Amino acid sequence: MTPLMRIENLNKHFGGLHAVNSVSFDVQKGTIKAIIGPNGAGKTTIFNMIAGYFQPSSGEVHFNGKLITGMKPFMTAQQGLLRTFQNLKVCKNLTVIDNILLGYHTRAKAGFISGMLSTKRSRREEREALEAVLPLLEWLGIMDKKDTFVGNLSFGEQRSVELARALAPNPAMLLLDEPAAGLNMHETEGLARNISELKKQGRTILLVEHDMGLVMDISDEIVVLDFGVKIAEGRPSEIQNNEDVIRIYLGGDDA
Amino acid sequence: MKKYLPVMLLAGTVIIIQLLTLITGKGFLLTQLTMSTWYVIAALGLCMVMGYAGQISLGQAGFFAIGGYTTAVLSTIDFSARTGTSVFSFFDSLGLLLTRQTIYGDTVIYLSPWAALIAAILIAGLTAWGLGVPVLKLRGHYLGMATMGFGIIVNRIVVGTKIFGEADGISNVPPFKMFPGFEISGKVGFRVGNYYFAWLVVIIALILLINLINSRAGRALKALHGSEDAADAMGVNTARCKTAVFIIGAVLAAVAGFFMTHYNGGIGPSESSVIKSVRYVSIVAVGGMANIWGTLIMGMLLNFLSLRGVFGHFDDAVFGIILVLMMMFMPDGFIRKEVFYSIKTLFRGKK
Numbered sequence: 001m002t003p004l005m006r007i008e009n010l011n012k013h014f015g016g017l018h019a020v021n022s023v024s025f026d027v028q029k030g031t032i033k034a035i036i037g038p039n040g041a042g043k044t045t046i047f048n049m050i051a052g053y054f055q056p057s058s059g060e061v062h063f064n065g066k067l068i069t070g071m072k073p074f075m076t077a078q079q080g081l082l083r084t085f086q087n088l089k090v091c092k093n094l095t096v097i098d099n100i101l102l103g104y105h106t107r108a109k110a111g112f113i114s115g116m117l118s119t120k121r122s123r124r125e126e127r128e129a130l131e132a133v134l135p136l137l138e139w140l141g142i143m144d145k146k147d148t149f150v151g152n153l154s155f156g157e158q159r160s161v162e163l164a165r166a167l168a169p170n171p172a173m174l175l176l177d178e179p180a181a182g183l184n185m186h187e188t189e190g191l192a193r194n195i196s197e198l199k200k201q202g203r204t205i206l207l208v209e210h211d212m213g214l215v216m217d218i219s220d221e222i223v224v225l226d227f228g229v230k231i232a233e234g235r236p237s238e239i240q241n242n243e244d245v246i247r248i249y250l251g252g253d254d255a
Numbered sequence: 256m257k258k259y260l261p262v263m264l265l266a267g268t269v270i271i272i273q274l275l276t277l278i279t280g281k282g283f284l285l286t287q288l289t290m291s292t293w294y295v296i297a298a299l300g301l302c303m304v305m306g307y308a309g310q311i312s313l314g315q316a317g318f319f320a321i322g323g324y325t326t327a328v329l330s331t332i333d334f335s336a337r338t339g340t341s342v343f344s345f346f347d348s349l350g351l352l353l354t355r356q357t358i359y360g361d362t363v364i365y366l367s368p369w370a371a372l373i374a375a376i377l378i379a380g381l382t383a384w385g386l387g388v389p390v391l392k393l394r395g396h397y398l399g400m401a402t403m404g405f406g407i408i409v410n411r412i413v414v415g416t417k418i419f420g421e422a423d424g425i426s427n428v429p430p431f432k433m434f435p436g437f438e439i440s441g442k443v444g445f446r447v448g449n450y451y452f453a454w455l456v457v458i459i460a461l462i463l464l465i466n467l468i469n470s471r472a473g474r475a476l477k478a479l480h481g482s483e484d485a486a487d488a489m490g491v492n493t494a495r496c497k498t499a500v501f502i503i504g505a506v507l508a509a510v511a512g513f514f515m516t517h518y519n520g521g522i523g524p525s526e527s528s529v530i531k532s533v534r535y536v537s538i539v540a541v542g543g544m545a546n547i548w549g550t551l552i553m554g555m556l557l558n559f560l561s562l563r564g565v566f567g568h569f570d571d572a573v574f575g576i577i578l579v580l581m582m583m584f585m586p587d588g589f590i591r592k593e594v595f596y597s598i599k600t601l602f603r604g605k606k
Binding site: 051072073074075077078082083085089090091092093094098099101102103105106108110111112114115116117118122125126129165169 | 463464466467469470471472473474475477478480481482484485486487488489490491492493499500503545
């Protein structure tokens with residue numbers, strides 16, 4: 001089976017720092033893959049190269065059979081690759097429903113002119129967007145906050161808004177950048193339930209996460225990075241028993 | 256049709272104000288009201304750029320001047336000396352050449368203002384595009400400085416160029432005879448007509464902008480203001496979005512400048528000055544930034560008072576002071592949704 005995403009020999013230099021060193025891995029359709037590693041291992045750098053925020057120094061990212069390296073973030077989103085942010089990027093001047101409808105942007109086409117003239121197509125698309133988005137609010141339990149400005153929500157609720165926004169266009173793949181960062185234990189459990197629900201729906205997810213419990217619970221496969229180098233890849237049980245991984249996390253003889 | 260209800264209320268208010276001036280015999284006030292209305296259209300354009308999309312522009316007066324000067328130059332060229340040239344026969348074949356009598360009784364052949372209107376929109380739109388593509392990559396006050404630079408360039412070109420009348424401006428702009436029995440001009444007989452026509456343009460602009468705000472593109476604009484990264488990550492082509500709204504703002508300003516020039520019968524370099532741009536910014540700020548109704552109300556009020564000379568020598572200073580005070584004490588503007596909510600709850604009583 002050809003993977004949904006194939007990452008080949010990705011490299012990134014920041015001046016003299018080799019932040020990501022020839023990393024390759026695949027993400028199969030319908031699976032959850034996690035990237036873990038100590039601080040500064042290059043997890044977020046890889047994420048940013050996939051989503052188009054950084055240009056890789058060399059290497060390629062293929063998604064859905066297309067080469068997406070060199071694409072800008074809005075273009076990768078148009079390819080069906082939707083992301084959330086570690087440090088929340090929500091539009092505080094918009095209501096919850098408008099924030100989530102923003103996620104539907106790539107699914108609709110009406111531009112400025114048809115917006116101004118409020119054409120039939122523009123109105124039909126707005127209706128369709130609302131129909132697509134309302135079940136997400138229901139699912140995440142933020143229906144009653146529909147018309148609240150996002151700035152007035154709790155941090156956990158804002159995270160839910162971001163997740164709903166990324167899910168709005170029914171994306172081919174989700175990129176979750178530390179989805180549990182800043183959540184309390186109760187909220188993290190809710191997040192874990194939501195992610196396994198998404199997995200049941202057959203969604204493909206690539207995530208970066210620090211919460212080991214969460215990663216071991218929900219992922220199908222894990223990639224472990226250390227100083228920009230991939231040191232292990234496999235199922236959670238394999239990773240837990242991998243000597244190299246134990247050494248970088250707990251410290252080995254040479255540490 | 257609920258979203259158009261405020262527009263209908265506005266139309267009613269416009270009629271009531273006209274009737275009031277009629278009853279009280281103060282029809283002359285309509286002149287300043289009409290001029291304020293044209294200024295408000297330019298402010299509405301800026302409201303979209305600055306209030307909704309969050310892109311600071313200190314060059315709005317430049318676009319207003321582009322609209323005004325385009326028609327001032329084009330409609331004052333005398334074609335009677337150019338009969339037989341290819342340019343003459345081209346415009347003549349399109350039926351775009353008109354004749355009029357000057358006050359000295361000479362016959363002048365001039366280009367139809369309809370052609371000038373199209374030219375004004377095209378020039379303003381293309382300028383906004385050419386300026387916007389590089390400049391809108393800047394953020395915050397860097398963008399403010401760059402657009403202010405544009406405003407200064409327009410102002411200096413106008414002051415320094417002979418065909419723009421240098422410091423005197425252009426003052427013999429003919430009336431715009433839009434259709435039989437109606438013209439855009441300052442003549443007393445057309446005062447009421449011009450008042451209603453100006454409001455008609457505002458109402459059309461308002462409907463278009465309200466539709467835009469409530470559409471997919473409008474949501475993308477507001478998202479741009481809230482978090483450009485978020486809009487980008489959700490697939491919004493932010494560069495194109497910014498350019499589009501910048502063009503919309505520029506075209507509205509140019510249309511306003513065009514009609515104002517025919518209404519006043521001329522235009523001077525002060526219309527392109529930076530202080531005029533600051534006025535538009537302070538109107539949008541005091542109107543509540545992302546609030547076209549606030550911009551409309553405050554724009555009418557402040558421009559009307561200014562044109563009536565209420566602020567006297569301190570005219571420009573008043574707008575500057577307003578801007579400073581707004582930024583210090585109410586950066587979200589004076590007319591805000593929250594204020595309306597609190598007024599509403601005041602009448603309803605506490606929940």
